[in-house]
Amino acid sequence: MTPSEHNPDEQTEDTSSPQSFSLAEAERIAEALVFASAEPVSEDFLAERLPLGVDIPAVMESLSSFYASRGVNLIRSADRWAFRTAADLSFVIRKDDNxxxxxxxxxxxxxxxxxxxxxxxxxxxxxxxxxxxxxxxxxxxxxxxxxxxxxxxxxxxxxxxxxxxxxxxxxxxxxxxxxxxxxxxxxxxxxxxxxxxxxxxxxxxxxxxxxxxxxxxxxxxxxxxxxxxxxxxxxxx
The missing domain is CATH 1.10.10.10 (Winged helix-like DNA-binding domain superfamily/Winged helix DNA-binding domain)
Incomplete structure (x- = not known):
């Protein structure tokens, strides 16, 4: 049956519901979205791409805690999130003078x-x-x-x-x-x-x-x- 033939009265399983997503899966998606973005990512942006009902702040705080002791940290700035080099390791990062x-x-x-x-x-x-x-x-x-x-x-x-x-x-x-x-x-x-x-x-x-x-x-x-x-x-x- 094609999408156009779908009966709206039929009950189908909603695989995007928050119940079908564990916290770990939501974290993986959020992690990938932030990593792939060239700019800091807003929580609204994440909410549009994660299953309805997922607690975005909880997901991001969990990820931030995980990265707190690593070489890159997940940093919140205003309502946006981005990966940044750990502050205590900035001395090892060399940038082109230009x-x-x-x-x-x-x-x-x-x-x-x-x-x-x-x-x-x-x-x-x-x-x-x-x-x-x-x-x-x-x-x-x-x-x-x-x-x-x-x-x-x-x-x-x-x-x-x-x-x-x-x-x-x-x-x-x-x-x-x-x-x-x-x-x-x-x-x-x-x-x-x-x-x-x-x-x-x-x-x-x-x-x-x-x-x-x-x-x-x-x-x-x-x-x-x-x-x-x-x-x-x-x-x-």
Whole structure:
């Protein structure tokens, strides 16, 4: 009998039901999907490809625990999963120098300010740094895929606000923005001067992608008018 002749009233066994899949089988499928993907995989993506009713978070946490002590780890960043080299083995991984684009000190400073102060405008970045920020510095961070335009601030001039991207979290091994190093971690790593003010606090970034009350959505027309996009819709190089 062909599929078109199938009687919808007949009861057939649903081989895709979660009851027919053990946890081990679900893990194998999820493992293969993450391994085969060139980009981090979302839990929604996995849910579409695993049997209905499978507990995706439980499957991924089980896999993550399995890989925790191995040479590659299964890492969650935001709502996405990816395999990454174990942090303590990074020293044995050699990369072609052409594959690594070193950021200038200015770019690192701007990236740190955006990460901790987002949503933030270019003028606010310059106020914090005390110097002007060149267009090229922001271009480098956007080309890396770590910074994006968020919206427009509801203040005179309606300046564009900036924030980080999921690729930023993935690259730096963060699950969410609140995993950014705090004051003690930054001091321990020697990244803060020992002479910082006694009441100094590391700022807490906005925790979501949603626009804040003082932000409006940014459109392609806005970006074109500001010279941030070409008329074809691509970012200027």
């Amino acid at each position: 594959d690594v684009r070193k950021l200038s000190r200015a770019a690192l400073e701007v990236l740190a300010i955006i990460a901790y102060h987002q949503p933030v405008t270019r003028a606010e970045i310059e106020d914090i740094r005390g110097v002007q920020t060149s267009r090229g510095t922001l271009d480098v961070l956007m080309e890396a895929g770590w910074v994006r335009f968020r919206g427009r601030r509801r203040t005179p001039g309606r300046p564009v606000t900036l924030g980080t991207t999921p690729d930023f979290l993935d690259h730096f091994g963060l699950e969410e923005l609140r995993d950014l190093p705090g004051l003690d971690e930054l001091k321990g790593a020697g990244l803060l001067s020992g002479r910082i003010p006694p009441n100094f606090q590391v700022p807490l970034p906005g925790m979501g992608d949603e626009l804040q009350d003082d932000e409006d959505p940014i459109t392609q027309m806005d970006l074109e008018e500001l010279g941030l996009l070409t008329p074809g819709g691509e970012e200027e190089e």
